[in-house]
Every structure is written in structure tokens, then in C-alpha cells.
Amino acid sequence: MNHKPRPSLKLNLSVRFHVEEWLSSSITNLITCDAADFIAEDYHYLSPEVIQLIWQTRSQVQRHRQALACQSYRVRHDTIQCPTYSHLACESSWDTAWKAVMLFTLRPTNPDNGQRTLERLRSVSIPATKPGCRSNTMLDVQADGCLTRDEFIIAEGISAVIQAVRSNGITVPVE
Numbered sequence: 001m002n003h004k005p006r007p008s009l010k011l012n013l014s015v016r017f018h019v020e021e022w023l024s025s026s027i028t029n030l031i032t033c034d035a036a037d038f039i040a041e042d043y044h045y046l047s048p049e050v051i052q053l054i055w056q057t058r059s060q061v062q063r064h065r066q067a068l069a070c071q072s073y074r075v076r077h078d079t080i081q082c083p084t085y086s087h088l089a090c091e092s093s094w095d096t097a098w099k100a101v102m103l104f105t106l107r108p109t110n111p112d113n114g115q116r117t118l119e120r121l122r123s124v125s126i127p128a129t130k131p132g133c134r135s136n137t138m139l140d141v142q143a144d145g146c147l148t149r150d151e152f153i154i155a156e157g158i159s160a161v162i163q164a165v166r167s168n169g170i171t172v173p174v175e
């Protein structure tokens with residue numbers, strides 16, 4: 001039996017009793033928890049408006065992460081280390097690693113953020129990709145910000161929920 005209070009209850013109490021330190025963390029948990037973790041009780045603690053905002057953010061994160069897993073980032077070859085004839089092997093190795101990392105860490109409900117995924121991508125073995133091509137491409141991925149965009153989506157979702165509960169409360173009181 002799990003005695004940890006549900007994030008929906010924590011959010012409800014946090015709004016009603018002004019427990020500021022629970023606010024962001026409980027919303028983050030609601031956004032990143034497994035969809036199967038939602039139970040009837042949660043719908044009792046949260047207003048329809050808050051539930052709507054949470055599902056909306058979840059689906060934005062999910063779409064963003066699925067898009068990343070489907071589409072590998074283009075390799076920028078190092079012209080000295082990687083002659084044209086080795087491009088194919090270099091790219092294929094990179095694509096395999098990219099997909100493996102994305103599928104592992106970017107499950108829509110994985111609480112790990114894009115920053116951790118970036119670190120994992122930096123540390124996995126990508127045998128046939130030349131070191132110069134790999135570091136060029138990592139620089140491009142980092143500059144592009146595609147992996148860390150999920151943090152912004154989640155942050156925006158959190159502030160939308162905070163704004164909603166500050167204006168309209170959480171509606172269903174727990175007794």
C-alpha cells in the first residue's frame with residue numbers, strides 16, 4: 001500500500017492552505033506521472049480547468065518527445081576525419097544511438113528532462129560515428145535546443161495551472 005499523498009491531493013491542499021513549496025512539485029508530478037496513474041480520486045481533488053491544463057501540457061510534451069524519437073538529428077561531418085565514403089556508416093551509427101536514447105529516455109511520462117537525455121546522448125557508445133562528427137552534431141543539437149524544449153513546455157504548463165488556481169481556486173474542497 002502506498003501512503004505517499006497523491007500529487008492531486010498535495011496540489012489541492014497547497015492551493016487551499018497556501019503551501020507554496022508543494023505547488024510546482026505537485027503540478028510537475030501530475031504532468032509527468034504515468035497516465036495510468038490517474039484515478040477517480042484525482043478528479044475529485046482537481047477542478048476541471050486544472051485537469052484540462054494538465055492533460056494539455058502532457059499531450060504537448062508527448063508530441064514533442066515522439067517527434068524527437070521519430071526523427072534523428074542530422075550529422076554534421078568533420079571534413080577531415082570523415083571522408084564522403086564513410087558518411088553512410090557514420091550516420092547510420094548515429095541514427096541508431098539517437099533512436100535508442102530517445103526511446104529510452106523520452107517516454108512521454110519519463111520524469112527525466114531533456115537535459116538528462118542530452119547527457120546520455122553524450123555518453124553512449126556510437127562506434128562508427130567519427131569523434132569530430134559526433135562533437136559537431138552534439139554542438140548543433142545543443143544550440144538547437146530541441147532536447148531541452150520539453151522543460152519549457154512543462155514550465156509553461158506549471159505557470160498556466162498556477163495562474164488558474166490563483167484566479168479560480170481549485171473548486172472541489174477536500175473534507
Ligand SMILES: [Zn+2]
Pocket residue numbers: 075076077078082086087090091129130133
Ligand atoms: Zn561523419
